[in-house]
Amino acid sequence: MNDSKNMIAALKDGGFIKQKQKDYYSVRIRVVAGNITAEQMKKVSELAEKYGRGYVTFTVRMGIEIPWIHYTKLQEVKEEVEKMGLAMAGCGPRVRPIVSCKGTICPYGLVDTQGITQKLDEEFFPTPGFPHKFKIGISGCPNNCIKPQFNDLGFQCQVEPELNKVLCSGCGLCSDVCEVKAIMINKDNIAVRDDDKCIYCGSCIRVCPTDAWKAKRSGAAVFAGGKFGKEPRFGYHIADLVDVDDIKNIIKRTMEFYKTEGIKKERLIDTIDRVGLDKFKEKVLNNGEK
Amino acid sequence: MEKSDRKLNLEGVVCPINFVKVKLELEQMNSGGLLEVILDDGEPIKNVPRSVKDEGHKILSVEKLEGKYRLLIQKA
Numbered sequence: 367m368n369d370s371k372n373m374i375a376a377l378k379d380g381g382f383i384k385q386k387q388k389d390y391y392s393v394r395i396r397v398v399a400g401n402i403t404a405e406q407m408k409k410v411s412e413l414a415e416k417y418g419r420g421y422v423t424f425t426v427r428m429g430i431e432i433p434w435i436h437y438t439k440l441q442e443v444k445e446e447v448e449k450m451g452l453a454m455a456g457c458g459p460r461v462r463p464i465v466s467c468k469g470t471i472c473p474y475g476l477v478d479t480q481g482i483t484q485k486l487d488e489e490f491f492p493t494p495g496f497p498h499k500f501k502i503g504i505s506g507c508p509n510n511c512i513k514p515q516f517n518d519l520g521f522q523c524q525v526e527p528e529l530n531k532v533l534c535s536g537c538g539l540c541s542d543v544c545e546v547k548a549i550m551i552n553k554d555n556i557a558v559r560d561d562d563k564c565i566y567c568g569s570c571i572r573v574c575p576t577d578a579w580k581a582k583r584s585g586a587a588v589f590a591g592g593k594f595g596k597e598p599r600f601g602y603h604i605a606d607l608v609d610v611d612d613i614k615n616i617i618k619r620t621m622e623f624y625k626t627e628g629i630k631k632e633r634l635i636d637t638i639d640r641v642g643l644d645k646f647k648e649k650v651l652n653n654g655e656k
Numbered sequence: 657m658e659k660s661d662r663k664l665n666l667e668g669v670v671c672p673i674n675f676v677k678v679k680l681e682l683e684q685m686n687s688g689g690l691l692e693v694i695l696d697d698g699e700p701i702k703n704v705p706r707s708v709k710d711e712g713h714k715i716l717s718v719e720k721l722e723g724k725y726r727l728l729i730q731k732a
Contacts, residue, residue: 473703473706473707535717537717537718538718538720539701539705539718539725542697542701542720543701543702569702572702572703572705572706573701573702573705573706575705575709575715575716575717575718575727576715577709
């Protein structure tokens, strides 16, 4: 019995996921930043037709799986995948494929999310050795299409606006479009922003007809400890406007924390709650962050 | 507001069709020409001015009306 459990775990680590149906497995193919080339798609299709049942499934984290692979074909499929220049995407207690929104091409995207994610994926996927799964998500703006708050580490890109008063015509468009009502037009007919309410989405910058609102600096909010499953938890909002270049350092330090302090099978948020959020922030953030 | 050369009422027109129509209208105008556009509140006013600016045109004025906006655009 133990042997069989170990075998299943080993298979999962390697990207083969047992199905409900006896003798069948799904094969998970690695996809980076949610993009796959047409060429790769053709190869995946070939595999699905040759070994599966002629269809593929997209996962919630933008991966691809080929279902209905018979267990007698697993080794062969693995070799074919590698021969085709594709890679397997494991499950288990390791870094999972990093999810990115389409901020690279989306008009609301504040940074090149897919470019950043590709670099992070190269560096961190599929680092093993954690107490449990480790999920990272990069969101290009506060619209949060990929729900960074439900990842162990979620980054939500932001932009801090600043006003050139000389250019401000007092038209009030920025105040109108601000969804958190952080901007008002004062008695001098100039826009004024409340930094406490501001969520750094950049709508004011985008809409300003005179370019009075400009981007002062961009960065990312950090959410730590999010998870879903049977007991969903929102990640702790631990920082704003962190330098985008610092994201990889925050990931590294969080991984260290999780590996050192974590107990097997607990998620990051359980570790944070047990050790203390302040201790976690100390270890993971530089001093002087908001 | 200055008198416009052309008018475009885009009430009820969703993104990105509204911007495409503005773009096409401007294409038919001379440089410096003025286009008056009525846009719905909500997504249209959040997106169209930015796209117009990205194309190099100027937004001379913005007037808030009931549930909509009147823009005066000057073609680059």
